[in-house]
Amino acid sequence: MNTPLRILLLEDDARDAELIHELLEADHFLCEITRVQTRAEFLAGLEDSGIELILADYSLPSFDGLSALKLALSARPDLPFIFVSGTLGEDVAIEALKVGATDYVLKTRLSRLGPSVRRALREARERAEREKAEEVARRSEKELLDVIEAIPIMAFTTLPDGGSAWVNRRWAEYSGLDETSGSRWQATLHPDDLDRHVTKWQQSLASGEPFENEARHRSANGEYRWFLVRAVPLRNEQGKIRKWYGTLTDIEDRKRAEQERARLRQLEADLAYMSRVMTMGELAASLAHEIKQPIAAAAMNASVCARWLCRHRPDVVKAGQAASATIEDVTRAAEIIDRVHSLYARGTPNHEQVDLNEIIREMIVLLNDAAHRNSVTIRTEFDVSLPTAVADRVQLQQIMMNLMLNGIEAMQATGGELRVASKRIEDGHILISVSDSGVGLPVDGPDRIFEAFFTTKPQGTGMGLSISRRIIASHGGRLWASPNAGPGATFQFVLPPTLP
Numbered sequence: 001m002n003t004p005l006r007i008l009l010l011e012d013d014a015r016d017a018e019l020i021h022e023l024l025e026a027d028h029f030l031c032e033i034t035r036v037q038t039r040a041e042f043l044a045g046l047e048d049s050g051i052e053l054i055l056a057d058y059s060l061p062s063f064d065g066l067s068a069l070k071l072a073l074s075a076r077p078d079l080p081f082i083f084v085s086g087t088l089g090e091d092v093a094i095e096a097l098k099v100g101a102t103d104y105v106l107k108t109r110l111s112r113l114g115p116s117v118r119r120a121l122r123e124a125r126e127r128a129e130r131e132k133a134e135e136v137a138r139r140s141e142k143e144l145l146d147v148i149e150a151i152p153i154m155a156f157t158t159l160p161d162g163g164s165a166w167v168n169r170r171w172a173e174y175s176g177l178d179e180t181s182g183s184r185w186q187a188t189l190h191p192d193d194l195d196r197h198v199t200k201w202q203q204s205l206a207s208g209e210p211f212e213n214e215a216r217h218r219s220a221n222g223e224y225r226w227f228l229v230r231a232v233p234l235r236n237e238q239g240k241i242r243k244w245y246g247t248l249t250d251i252e253d254r255k256r257a258e259q260e261r262a263r264l265r266q267l268e269a270d271l272a273y274m275s276r277v278m279t280m281g282e283l284a285a286s287l288a289h290e291i292k293q294p295i296a297a298a299a300m301n302a303s304v305c306a307r308w309l310c311r312h313r314p315d316v317v318k319a320g321q322a323a324s325a326t327i328e329d330v331t332r333a334a335e336i337i338d339r340v341h342s343l344y345a346r347g348t349p350n351h352e353q354v355d356l357n358e359i360i361r362e363m364i365v366l367l368n369d370a371a372h373r374n375s376v377t378i379r380t381e382f383d384v385s386l387p388t389a390v391a392d393r394v395q396l397q398q399i400m401m402n403l404m405l406n407g408i409e410a411m412q413a414t415g416g417e418l419r420v421a422s423k424r425i426e427d428g429h430i431l432i433s434v435s436d437s438g439v440g441l442p443v444d445g446p447d448r449i450f451e452a453f454f455t456t457k458p459q460g461t462g463m464g465l466s467i468s469r470r471i472i473a474s475h476g477g478r479l480w481a482s483p484n485a486g487p488g489a490t491f492q493f494v495l496p497p498t499l500p
């Protein structure tokens with residue numbers, strides 16, 4: 001059974017009231033009409049919560065429709081209000097609509113009443129649904145803000161254009177600003193962070209993409225701290241941004257830890273550099289010999305070239321061969337100098353794809369004279385399928401130089417063979433081993449050789465192996481030593497193909 005439409009009708013003419021009732025029922029409205037004529041009766045009718053629509057004549061003997069409209073807007077602004085009058089002029093009708101009337105229908109054109117009522121009820125229903133949804137959204141937002149207020153984090157909301165809408169108590173206490181401060185939050189940014197932070201925020205506002213940036217904000221007492229600032233847009237059903245919700249997470253401790261790690265990395269790099277320089281100092285005589293050999297050969301070949309050209313009949317072919325040999329000798333000397341220069345170079349670690357077999361070959365060239373003077377032969381066993389590793393080339397050169405030079409020096413009294421091998425193992429990792437037949441590892445705790453300042457050499461610093469282990473660890477690998485079955489020791493390290 002359909003529920004009747006309950007109408008409050010302000011009308012002094014009973015016949016007009018009856019006609020309105022008949023027309024509505026003819027237009028398929030089941031109506032229950034309460035007719036009133038005076039102000040008191042109208043006010044009493046407004047108190048009936050079941051009333052769904054007001055129809056009102058404009059002019060009555062003891063009351064008027066415009067006064068009724070104002071009373072209805074004050075007491076029941078949700079009710080549709082339609083004027084049904086025979087005396088309503090166009091100017092008066094327009095004024096009534098401006099005041100808040102839903103529509104007007106002239107009694108001479110009552111055929112419009114049904115469609116007007118239908119439209120007014122539809123708009124009222126849509127308005128009620130919209131207000132209900134907005135109220136639900138407001139309650140949800142309040143509940144969300146209450147939850148955010150309880151979370152130990154700084155939070156804020158902004159309007160779609162970035163204007164401040166709300167900040168929680170933690171931000172207000174930290175910054176001394178509230179939601180009425182507008183864009184003054186920018187004044188809390190560190191001068192070095194201001195332009196980048198504001199630019200990224202404006203880009204997010206323009207694109208609608210989530211915002212994230214790290215910046216320093218000044219507290220109310222003038223202290224700057226690092227914060228990770230994030231903001232995401234809240235959109236309506238049409239996809240339009242309603243608000244931005246954001247948080248500020250204090251990352252000061254993390255930043256300080258990062259700075260401390262950076263300082264330690266720089267300290268390690270400085271120590272590694274000092275170790276390289278000292279090692280190169282120890283190799284000065286060997287390096288001089290390695291460089292002098294190709295230079296002397298180049299000088300000799302250049303002299304031969306000159307003699308071939310100075311003959312009565314110059315032999316251009318022989319002179320060309322001597323010149324080519326000169327170029328090869330000079331190129332070899334230049335390559336040795338380049339390798340030495342790279343080891344002396346000072347800079348921050350530069351990770352790239354590195355061929356460990358190539359690095360071993362380079363170190364053999366630099367250490368060949370030192371090995372020869374100590375009656376040591378160098379034998380290599382290369383895995384031709386060895387993958388490259390992501391590493392710092394200079395640091396790996398330093399490690400190979402340390403391990404190979406240590407092996408050569410361990411055999412300086414007896415001579416022997418230094419074996420250097422590369423091998424691909426499980427998961428694509430790389431294993432490098434350096435074996436000698438020298439004095440072996442210390443009996444009292446062989447792992448002590450990796451401790452800083454521990455050395456068995458009269459002129460040693462005790463830093464080479466300690467730094468080498470740190471470098472390998474920073475690349476995600478491991479360096480260790482073990483005694484051989486016979487004389488000597490084997491040093492090995494494993495590197496992953498990529499950085500951890």
